[in-house]
Amino acid sequence: MSILEKPIISECGRYHIEADGSPLYTARFDEVLAFHKVGKRWIAPVRLGIKAFHIDTDGFPIYGQRFHRCFGFYNDLAAVVGEDGWYHIDESGSALYSQRYEFAGNYQEKVCVVMDSDGLYFHLNVIGEPVYDSRWGYCGDFRGGVAVVQAGNGLSTHILPNGSLLHDIWFSDLDVFHKGYARAKTLQGWCHVNKQGNAIYSERYASVEPFYNGFARCETDDGALLIIDESGHVARQLRGPTCDIFAELSSDMVGYWKTCTIYTSVKLDIFEQLPATIEQLSLSCQSNSERVVRLMRGLAELGLVYLEGNCYVVSEKGSYLCLNHKKTLADAAIEYGEDLLQRWKSLPALIQGKRLESDIFYAVAADLERVKSHHRMLASYAMHDYTQVVPLLPIQKGQRVLDAAGGTGTLATLIQAHFPESSVLLGDLESVLNESQFDKKLELDLFSEWSGAYDVVILARVLHDWDDVDAIEVLKHAKHALNCCGEIFILEMLMLESSNSGALCDLHLMAATGGKERTESEFERLSKQAGLRIKRVTKLPSLVSLIVLERGENNG
Numbered sequence: 420m421s422i423l424e425k426p427i428i429s430e431c432g433r434y435h436i437e438a439d440g441s442p443l444y445t446a447r448f449d450e451v452l453a454f455h456k457v458g459k460r461w462i463a464p465v466r467l468g469i470k471a472f473h474i475d476t477d478g479f480p481i482y483g484q485r486f487h488r489c490f491g492f493y494n495d496l497a498a499v500v501g502e503d504g505w506y507h508i509d510e511s512g513s514a515l516y517s518q519r520y521e522f523a524g525n526y527q528e529k530v531c532v533v534m535d536s537d538g539l540y541f542h543l544n545v546i547g548e549p550v551y552d553s554r555w556g557y558c559g560d561f562r563g564g565v566a567v568v569q570a571g572n573g574l575s576t577h578i579l580p581n582g583s584l585l586h587d588i589w590f591s592d593l594d595v596f597h598k599g600y601a602r603a604k605t606l607q608g609w610c611h612v613n614k615q616g617n618a619i620y621s622e623r624y625a626s627v628e629p630f631y632n633g634f635a636r637c638e639t640d641d642g643a644l645l646i647i648d649e650s651g652h653v654a655r656q657l658r659g660p661t662c663d664i665f666a667e668l669s670s671d672m673v674g675y676w677k678t679c680t681i682y683t684s685v686k687l688d689i690f691e692q693l694p695a696t697i698e699q700l701s702l703s704c705q706s707n708s709e710r711v712v713r714l715m716r717g718l719a720e721l722g723l724v725y726l727e728g729n730c731y732v733v734s735e736k737g738s739y740l741c742l743n744h745k746k747t748l749a750d751a752a753i754e755y756g757e758d759l760l761q762r763w764k765s766l767p768a769l770i771q772g773k774r775l776e777s778d779i780f781y782a783v784a785a786d787l788e789r790v791k792s793h794h795r796m797l798a799s800y801a802m803h804d805y806t807q808v809v810p811l812l813p814i815q816k817g818q819r820v821l822d823a824a825g826g827t828g829t830l831a832t833l834i835q836a837h838f839p840e841s842s843v844l845l846g847d848l849e850s851v852l853n854e855s856q857f858d859k860k861l862e863l864d865l866f867s868e869w870s871g872a873y874d875v876v877i878l879a880r881v882l883h884d885w886d887d888v889d890a891i892e893v894l895k896h897a898k899h900a901l902n903c904c905g906e907i908f909i910l911e912m913l914m915l916e917s918s919n920s921g922a923l924c925d926l927h928l929m930a931a932t933g934g935k936e937r938t939e940s941e942f943e944r945l946s947k948q949a950g951l952r953i954k955r956v957t958k959l960p961s962l963v964s965l966i967v968l969e970r971g972e973n974n975g
């Protein structure tokens with residue numbers, strides 16, 4: 420029978436019908452899927468009992484083989500599940516290749532996705548050969564010559580059909596391109612990116628749809644629905660915010676309830692006692708049980724503990740408050756609940772122009788117990804934020820690297836381990852270095868001359884602690900410590916001119932250290948005043964970006 424229009428699936432899903440509603444054939448199956456055209460004929464996958472196969476428009480099997488499952492023909496090939504795994508067949512039912520997979524997708528643009536027995540994904544060509552050597556945590560179909568791949572660290576980027584990267588920008592989540600733009604999720608939220616991987620506007624959303632004839636629908640964090648154009652301008656609002664802004668503001672104002680509940684639990688060593696009953700906790704806190712119950716219920720509301728029988732147990736989130744966690748935040752809980760909370764109270768005066776009274780770093784350095792605790796806090800953040808960043812640093816074999824004001828050496832340790840043929844030196848104040856296990860150390864004051872000559876000086880979250888005058892002085896010392904073609908690597912959050920993201924961190928620095936978060940143009944200005952210039956800025960899969968500085972012209 421010659422069928423011009425694509426037959427459709429009957430309402431019961433057990434056979435196909437023609438456009439006028441009449442059954443296409445007399446056979447009945449347990450399940451049928453859609454017809455696809457292969458050459459001039461239509462072919463559809465069906466299942467009868469435990470056997471799956473493909474039929475033609477007369478309802479007859481097109482080959483003798485039977486499978487556990489089979490799917491539609493795309494690019495004249497169909498994915499099937501046989502005795503020993505997933506693979507692809509041609510129209511005659513013959514396997515395209517001998518390899519078997521844990522999963523096989525449909526061919527799109529003559530390439531398909533498969534997953535091997537290690538759970539790794541990659542693409543095959545139409546003769547069943549891998550199209551590149553890389554293996555991915557996940558990958559999607561090609562569309563318009565570009566596919567999304569997810570690396571082992573969970574971040575995604577775009578690749579071309581030969582496996583090379585379309586750009587080297589990585590996102591928390593990513594889509595293929597529709598009309599030239601792809602939906603991409605950054606740490607701050609969703610946006611649209613161009614083929615260079617750059618966001619085409621600065622706003623970030625809770626969700627975005629692909630562009631449809633130049634316009635896309637987006638949802639903001641407060642639930643408003645907007646239509647934006649391709650430059651990010653809001654063309655119209657479809658719906659106002661859905662959240663209760665009175666309740667939201669109230670909740671913002673009592674943010675310190677959380678700070679203080681967490682602080683109290685760490686101060687009373689609660690997490691070190693768990694799992695424990697209320698009686699045991701009351702004993703260890705020297706408190707009456709009714710009050711301990713109230714504290715534990717507060718911690719449970721925050722998702723940090725839960726009740727199992729009559730014992731309170733640490734949740735996965737709460738485990739970061741245990742001192743033996745390798746990224747413990749127990750010290751941070753104390754810092755945020757004590758000194759830093761006090762410092763925030765000076766914010767009105769600081770906004771009015773008052774200068775910060777005490778240098779937090781000298782205060783920390785002068786108190787042996789606080790050095791340990793404060794630097795355990797910094798080490799946890801460093802471990803969390805730098806682990807993924809280190810492999811992306813452009814450090815060459817044999818280079819001498821100084822991690823200036825590197826704390827107790829978490830970043831220096833990660834760099835030395837990843838670049839064993841470089842020589843990494845850790846610089847910081849004496850009392851801080853005394854707490855470090857890192858073997859190559861240099862006592863260093865950011866505001867006096869530094870000894871040595873280095874290929875790379877790293878300033879990781881250092882400049883943001885200082886106002887412009889001090890930051891320029893630090894940069895000048897770093898420049899003098901460089902050898903002739905040396906470079907300074909600044910690792911810091913980059914504020915965007917057009918976005919408020921990071922603004923609360925910036926206020927925190929004003930209150931805590933007298934420093935500030937900066938935009939790229941602010942770094943450019945500081946660098947120039949220190950006789951340096953920005954060579955390159957790289958966004959990294961972290962809160963920090965990499966800003967590489969080199970000596971400016973006429974500034975040997």
Ligand SMILES: C[S@@+](CC[C@H](N)C(=O)[O-])C[C@H]1O[C@@H](n2cnc3c(N)ncnc32)[C@H](O)[C@@H]1O
Nearest residue numbers: 780801824825826847848851863864865879880
């Ligand atoms: C925010 S921490 C950053 C530490 C580390 N670079 C990191 O990213 O985890 C700032 C560091 O600057 C150091 N520091 C502060 N004032 C200093 C000074 N005058 N000389 C040398 N180091 C100083 C502190 O001891 C601390 O280790």
